[in-house]
Amino acid sequence: MAYGALKAVTPFEGIPMRIPVLRRFGWLALMTLAMPALAAPQPQAFSARYHLEVAGWPDADIRHRLSHDAGHWQSEMSASLPGASGHEWGRFRLDDDRIRSLHYAAGYSLLGIRRAYSLDSSDLAPLPDRQSALVALAVRAIDDAPRETGRLRYRDHRGREERIDFRVLGREDVSLPAGRFEAVRVSLVEPDKDDRRLVLDFDVQHPGLLLGMEYYRDGRRRSRLTLTELSTP
Template identity: 55%
Template sequence: MPSSCRYLLGAFALLLLIADGVQAAEPTPFSARYHLEVAGWPDAVITHRLSRQAGQWQSEMRADINIASGLERGRFRLGDRGLVALHYASRYQLLGFGRSYELKADELARFPDRQTALVALSQRATQACPGTCRLHYVDHRGRPKVVEYRLLARETLPLRIGEVEALQVEVREPDHPDRRLEIAFHSRVPGLLLAMSYHRDGTRRSRLTLIDMDLTELAQSGDPR
């Protein structure tokens, strides 16, 4: 699987942060489907699901196109100081060849995996930082990385499902100033993406667009968005 497609599928290597000190609100279970466009590749559908299982939470993303597929799954719990990553697994296949990765709790003790971090980033995006907002994480192989992020705006996005209030966030890699992600998070549901685009060398290389979503708990409260 090419790096740009794998990059987006896995919450996409830039969507990661330090969990220490984050006072996390209770997550909301959801499921969502997206249309993924990657330059030079067939379009694909991405599914993303956040579910609760026996007091723990699991974030899972998967994609499948004719010649490639990918899956990432991260489990975490809510601790006194924020989200605590417990386990991470991923696998990718291209033309019948693939790789699998796994990170256990002891390997995630310092920094979280990127599925756990996807939920935490959307919670932390509105918090002020002393200077540059800098986030640390481990990639799919457990290697430490760092990114920088900033909140661009709060605005209402016109989507296929209707108008939804979004948090627009920009994320960059300090070592690669030519690369950036523009992410629209749901303002009330941590970790739920509404849209995302990946830019490199001044050109948009990939775009993710929400097709539909299921927010059962919010719908029962009388507010579907």
């Protein structure tokens, strides 16, 4: 798949390249680093829906839910297109104000072909999964000063190590179909591939909740993600 972490819509990891619309969303939950202490607001449960637009391909809606049960947190995403459906989830806990991944699972169905992936705590001890890492990256971005930079390391759906560089761009208020929010903006670039860039907007009050995403290649925006619905307990 092209562009490292841009391998699939997160719930569709592994779907063949003949469905490139699904590859554009892989950055939603791919990122991790040495898990930060939670100086920023701690996770809060939410249920969200995003709308994904990719030039030349059908639009897609993605569901994202962060829940808490018996001391564990779980971040899960699901999406569907005609003839295809997929899901991905990661479970983590907070130990001494740090995020620690416990389990990851993903699967998809494409024209009757099904695949499933799973990582356990031993796989995730050195590097966490993408879903848990989404929350960790948001916490780091909320807590960091503008122009802060770093390198993220994470496990992909097969347990392979991936890396990405990030820069915190700053904060701004954004108006969306789901309401008005304060966002922290983060730019991500794969090492040695600076012609491709992803810009993520995280909600400052709900670590892990995406407000928007834009993917650029060769200076042109190729896809866009927008938060359209949000509910909180």
